[in-house]
Amino acid sequence: MRDGVMKDGAITGGGFLLSPLPRAQYAALAEMRWRMLLNSLRTRRGNFELAARIVGIGFFSLLGLAMGAGLGLGAWRFASDGTLQFLPFLIWPVLFLWQLTPVMVASFQEHVDLSVLLRFPVSFGSYLLQYLVYGLFDISSILGGICLAGIWTGLVCARPNLVVWVTVVLMAFAAFNLLLTRMIFSWLDRWLAQRRTREILGMVFLFLILGVQLLNPAFYQHSGQQPGHRSRMTRSATVRTLRTADRIQSFLPPGLAARAIHKAARGHEIQALASLGGLALYACAAGSLLGLRLRAEYRGESLGEAPQRVTKPEETRGNAFDFAGPIGAVVEKELRYLARSGVMLYSLVAPLIVLFVLGRGSGAGFAANDGLPVGVAYGFLGLTRLVYNSLGGEGAGIQLYFLSPTPMRTVMLAKNLVHLGLFALELVVVCSIMVFRFGIPGTEILAATVCWLLFALPVQLAAGNVLSITMAYRMTLTRMSRDQGAAGNGLLSLLIQLLVFGVGVAVYLPLAHMEHARLAAPVFLVLAGGGAIAWLRVLSNADRMAERRKEALIQSLARTG
Amino acid sequence: MDTPAIVTRGLTRRFGDFTAVDDVTFSVASGQFFGFLGPNGAGKSTTIKMLTGLLEPTAGQIEILGQRFTASALDLKRQIGVVPEGMALLGRLTGSEYLRFVGRMYGLDRETTNRRTDELLEFMQLANEPKKLVTDFSHGMQKKLALAAAVIHGPKVLFLDEPFEGVDAIAAGTLKAMLQGMIHRGATIFLTSHVLEIVERLCSHVAIIHKGRLVANGSLEELRAGVAISLGESSGQKLTLEEIFLNVIGAETGEPAQELSWL
Numbered sequence: 001m002r003d004g005v006m007k008d009g010a011i012t013g014g015g016f017l018l019s020p021l022p023r024a025q026y027a028a029l030a031e032m033r034w035r036m037l038l039n040s041l042r043t044r045r046g047n048f049e050l051a052a053r054i055v056g057i058g059f060f061s062l063l064g065l066a067m068g069a070g071l072g073l074g075a076w077r078f079a080s081d082g083t084l085q086f087l088p089f090l091i092w093p094v095l096f097l098w099q100l101t102p103v104m105v106a107s108f109q110e111h112v113d114l115s116v117l118l119r120f121p122v123s124f125g126s127y128l129l130q131y132l133v134y135g136l137f138d139i140s141s142i143l144g145g146i147c148l149a150g151i152w153t154g155l156v157c158a159r160p161n162l163v164v165w166v167t168v169v170l171m172a173f174a175a176f177n178l179l180l181t182r183m184i185f186s187w188l189d190r191w192l193a194q195r196r197t198r199e200i201l202g203m204v205f206l207f208l209i210l211g212v213q214l215l216n217p218a219f220y221q222h223s224g225q226q227p228g229h230r231s232r233m234t235r236s237a238t239v240r241t242l243r244t245a246d247r248i249q250s251f252l253p254p255g256l257a258a259r260a261i262h263k264a265a266r267g268h269e270i271q272a273l274a275s276l277g278g279l280a281l282y283a284c285a286a287g288s289l290l291g292l293r294l295r296a297e298y299r300g301e302s303l304g305e306a307p308q309r310v311t312k313p314e315e316t317r318g319n320a321f322d323f324a325g326p327i328g329a330v331v332e333k334e335l336r337y338l339a340r341s342g343v344m345l346y347s348l349v350a351p352l353i354v355l356f357v358l359g360r361g362s363g364a365g366f367a368a369n370d371g372l373p374v375g376v377a378y379g380f381l382g383l384t385r386l387v388y389n390s391l392g393g394e395g396a397g398i399q400l401y402f403l404s405p406t407p408m409r410t411v412m413l414a415k416n417l418v419h420l421g422l423f424a425l426e427l428v429v430v431c432s433i434m435v436f437r438f439g440i441p442g443t444e445i446l447a448a449t450v451c452w453l454l455f456a457l458p459v460q461l462a463a464g465n466v467l468s469i470t471m472a473y474r475m476t477l478t479r480m481s482r483d484q485g486a487a488g489n490g491l492l493s494l495l496i497q498l499l500v501f502g503v504g505v506a507v508y509l510p511l512a513h514m515e516h517a518r519l520a521a522p523v524f525l526v527l528a529g530g531g532a533i534a535w536l537r538v539l540s541n542a543d544r545m546a547e548r549r550k551e552a553l554i555q556s557l558a559r560t561g
Numbered sequence: 562m563d564t565p566a567i568v569t570r571g572l573t574r575r576f577g578d579f580t581a582v583d584d585v586t587f588s589v590a591s592g593q594f595f596g597f598l599g600p601n602g603a604g605k606s607t608t609i610k611m612l613t614g615l616l617e618p619t620a621g622q623i624e625i626l627g628q629r630f631t632a633s634a635l636d637l638k639r640q641i642g643v644v645p646e647g648m649a650l651l652g653r654l655t656g657s658e659y660l661r662f663v664g665r666m667y668g669l670d671r672e673t674t675n676r677r678t679d680e681l682l683e684f685m686q687l688a689n690e691p692k693k694l695v696t697d698f699s700h701g702m703q704k705k706l707a708l709a710a711a712v713i714h715g716p717k718v719l720f721l722d723e724p725f726e727g728v729d730a731i732a733a734g735t736l737k738a739m740l741q742g743m744i745h746r747g748a749t750i751f752l753t754s755h756v757l758e759i760v761e762r763l764c765s766h767v768a769i770i771h772k773g774r775l776v777a778n779g780s781l782e783e784l785r786a787g788v789a790i791s792l793g794e795s796s797g798q799k800l801t802l803e804e805i806f807l808n809v810i811g812a813e814t815g816e817p818a819q820e821l822s823w824l
Contacts, residue, residue, distance in 0.1 A: 329665035333654065340653045340694070396647035400710075402615055403649065404666040405638040551616060558647040 022126040029130070045471070045488070045552075052491040057142065064143040067097070068150025075154030079162075084265050087258035088249055090151055091173065095254045098144035098177040102185065124298050131294060135182045148174055155261065165264035169276055173257040176283040183290035190293060192342025253282045326406040330414030337393055338386075338422075343476075344393075348382040348422065352429055371438040372431070373449045373508075377501045379430035380460065383423055385475065387464035388493035389486075390415045392475035396558040401546075408546040409539045412468070416461045416539075423457065444517040445508075451524035452504045458528070458535035463496045465538045469545045474557050503527070564627035566591045566718050566749035567612065572621035574607050581607040583773040584621070589751060589766070594744050596764035597753045598806060604773040605753040606646050609722045612751065613643045625718060639667060642716030644724050648707040652696030656687050656706050659695055660713055667714035674713070681709040685735060700727040708736055718749045725756050737763060761802035771810045784809075 040046030071090050078084050114130055122130075135141055148170050155166045191197040249255040260275035338344050390412070391398060401411050434441075441449075471489045507527075508520045546553065567589040574582040582604040589595045599605045610616035612623060614630065623630040628637055643649075651659055657678055664674030682688040685705040695706060708724060719740075725733050740750055740763065754760050760767065767784060769777040777784055785800050788808045800808075 326666050326668070329662050333651065333658075333662050336658060337651075337653045393653075395652055396649050397651035399615060399645050399647060399649035400651070400663065400666065403613060403638065403643050403645070404663070405635040405668060406666045407635065554615060554647075558649075 022123060022129075025122060025126060026130075049488040052488040056139075056487060056491055060139050060142055061146065064146030065150075067143070068146040068148075070150070071147050072150035072152075072154035075151045076158045077154075079155050079158030079265070084258075084262040087262060088246075088255050091254040091258050092249070094144055094147045094151070094173075095177065097147060098140050099181055099184070101140035101143055102138065102181060124295065127298055128291060128294055131186075131290075132178060132182060135178055138181070140181055141178060144177055145174060159265060162261065162265055165272065166261055169257050169260045169264075169279070172276060172279050172283060173253065176253050176279060176286060179283055179286040179290055183286045183293070186290055186293040186297075188346070190296075192346055251278070253279055256282070326404075326410050327414040327417070330411050331418055334415060334418040338418075341393070344386065347385055348426065351378055351382040352426070352433065371434045372441045372445060373452065373504060375430045375434045376427065376449060376453065377456075377497070377504075379426045380423065380456075380497065382426055383419060384490075384493050384497070386422070387419050387460060388467045388496075389472055389475060389489055390419070390464060390468040391472045391553065391557060392468075394557055395474065398553055398557045402550055402554070407543050408469075409542040412465050412542045413539055415468075416465070416535075419461060419464070420457065427453075444512075444520070448504075448508055448517065448520035448524060451521040451528065452508075454528035455524050455531045456500045456504070458531035459500055460497070462531070462535040462538040464493070465535075465542060466545070467492060469542065469549055469553070472553055472557055563591045565589060565624075566593070566626060567595075567751060568622075568624040569608075569612070570622045572608065572611060572623065573619050574604075574611060574616065575619045580773050582611070582618075582770075585770065585773075585775045586621075587768050587775060587778050589749060591749055592744065592747050593766055594740070594750045594764045595752065596760040596767040597751060597770065598757070598760065598767060599753075599770040600810060603770045605770060606722055608770065609643075609720055609751070609753055610645070613641065613645065613720050614638065615645060639714065640716055641718045641720065642711035642714065643720045644704075644707045644711045644722060645720075646722045648703055649710075650695050650703055650707060652694065654695055655692060656695060656698070656702075656709075657682060657691055659706065660710055663710040664713045669714055677713050681713060684739065685709050701729050701732040704728050705732055705736065708739070712739070712743070716748065718751065719743065721750065721752045721754075723754055724752070725754055725759055733759070757802045757806060767802070769806060769809050777805075777809045781805075 037050070040049060071094070074090050075087070078086050078090070114127065114134065136145075152166055152170050156163050159166075191200070250259055256275045256279040260272045260279065263269075263272035263275060385392070394401075401408060467489055471492065473486050473489055504524070507523050508517065511517050511520050511523075565588045567587075569588075570586050572582055572585040573580065585604075585608060597605055597608065607616060611618045612625075612630075614634075625634075625637055626640060628634065630637055651662065654662060660678040660681060661674050664677060665671070669677070679688070685708070687702060687705060687709070695703065698706065704724060704727065708721070711719060711721070721740075724736060728736065737759070740752075744750060752760065752764065761781070764781070766780050767777070768775060768779075777787070779787070781802065784805050788800055788805050792808065
């Protein structure tokens, strides 16, 4: 009898992470993923999906390599010059990159829903481990890992004697980041899945945005004073602020990691160990919060929104959306779905938050002119999943569209109306943020942006309708996870958006260079005419396209497994 | 003579080299409760998908209510109701919202949709939990809701794919009462089910499909007589539908071919 295997063939020993049963389960999972990959290659769509993933990972890896090289050079310089006290300037960006990337690429990143494993005899430790292992393949982990590898290389090349310290500290920092990002996403999943917590989270988002808005005027409150006086005040205030910030950051994970390396380099091993211990404590705290969340999930927690039994029938007549006809019915249904999907709401809000957090207020006219079109284009990212996979949330309900006498073009038109309405809302918020942070843009760029939008919107809707029908993938509206098929659709939708933005740049910049920027608006209006024709053509062909793709659509959206 | 409600001629569907439905021809008279039976993988769901426009036939023709049926025959779609295999529910709506949505998709006016929704929810005993999302419904509740959605526009022909699967006795009773009521009012029902007792009680005519081919078709009495003759028994003996079914598809009722010693 082999170790851990009973004579009837049942593997035992499920108590530890690496005992025979979990090992067999890991192997089975790896084989399952591999078989799924191979099986997916049987179709053209599957091949495209794989190619899209390779392109996506390659792109982000190259981006990571560029950033890693830069950080590595910086680390090498600090270590060579003996100025390792500046190491936090390199490690903090890694933290922001690791934690903000999932927000920035929320529309393109695929997550695997591991709750399906809970029907099997999987121990909690194995479940947690699987959750973390899948996190290693996230874009944020790849980028963050490459950046840390760059810092490691720079430090070790300059100070080879620090190899052990640098390795241990940076690995601890990587573990902390992985645990933190997985912890944040697991809790977001939880909060966004239920209406009450979603509403609270929505308010937190709102206060966060308003809070960050207040930072700006607070920081520039002396801007109206005399230049000499202002510069003296600004200098002293900046020094005070930097000292305070340095004291605070030295107790936070990036500061602790940098401090551990700095102290080790100066031969203060005890202080280095203390900083490393602090970092480990943060990692343990993040891990504990993650464990708390996953433990509840492991015990069979349901994230469904089943409210208490209500005996009085709901009064539904006379509600605000109750206008007759299939278009009204689809619009109403879409809005109800949106309101009940925290994930979709999050996707809408995430780019706005990023736009605000990453935007740098200068108040100069140049930034104002740049900010508006970039902000408007970036704001559309929030609608990517809705527009480019508009049938993805239907699930088995997709069959209804084929069974009912309502043509698919009517359904797509209604969905597009909802998209336009949502984009109008996003536009108001984006413009408010842009004007508040960068000032009012010039008339020419404003006119060009508006006319570019008239071109970009119908083109995006047309492309979105085509991809929604031809490359639909099932979306789980209550969890931040998506099924296979998301990578190909996500990559193509990103490329189309880049192309549309590129057209804007290619038209505006040369004209602005020749001091004929006012001509950009009429050019965009001509292009807008073409975009509108394309959109109408796609709508009129929607039935034919859907009919051709009917079986694949039902298969990919209505399947339950 | 009345126009048949459903007619298929040489209906065939292939998936690559595999023929799921092979040259199936049958007719269902108006007002008939028609049972379509077959073992797992026989081609029942594929046939019903083709009959309702969810799947394109590789060959053959379909006529519903005397008109050639294609997926783009929108007027014809108004006259049929379907409970498909996956039930076609929208999980993030409440039962009431879903029925109102379906009613409007079928072109009913607002007042009619609202009235029928309330009546259907009451009849199906789904009115007690108006705020519950469909995704949180039990399987039986989802089946009842799917049936309610299939009939909200008052179809003349109703296609039901396994409507009693996973439904408790009380809910099944509700569904049966409703279906019989529809037959009394002249509708035609095309039903696939594995619950042969229910089919025997409800259906007047039955067709059996096996490995994609139609192997029996007729009234229950005709099938009984045919099987009795093939068994060499007197036609007066009352065979159950289960016996007819097993005899027609040639299944053996004895011991499994291989014993599972480890079980």
